[in-house]
Amino acid sequence: MIxxxxxRLIHGYLGIDHDTLRSIIQDDIPERVRVLKDANQRLKRAPCPRYVNGRLPES
Structure with missing residues (x-):
């Protein structure tokens, strides 16, 4: 969907349906933000073991 x-927004294919755009802004984007925030929190709790304090160890 993204x-x-x-x-459609960048290239103006067939014009822009304002009702569809409003629906995307009101419904889809907030849900995507929630999903991304949840994924970010899960990554913070269980970081990749290769990283130390958020960085790759010195070689």
Whole structure:
């Protein structure tokens, strides 16, 4: 959904349906933000073992 929406906005394919755009802004984007925040929190709790204090160890 994100890529087709981006393409329609950037390239103006067939004009922009304002109701669809409003729906995306009100419904889809907040849900994506929640999913990304949740994933970020899970990564913070269980970081990649290769990283030490958020950085790759010195070689």
């Amino acid at each position: 890529i087709p929406t981006r393409n």
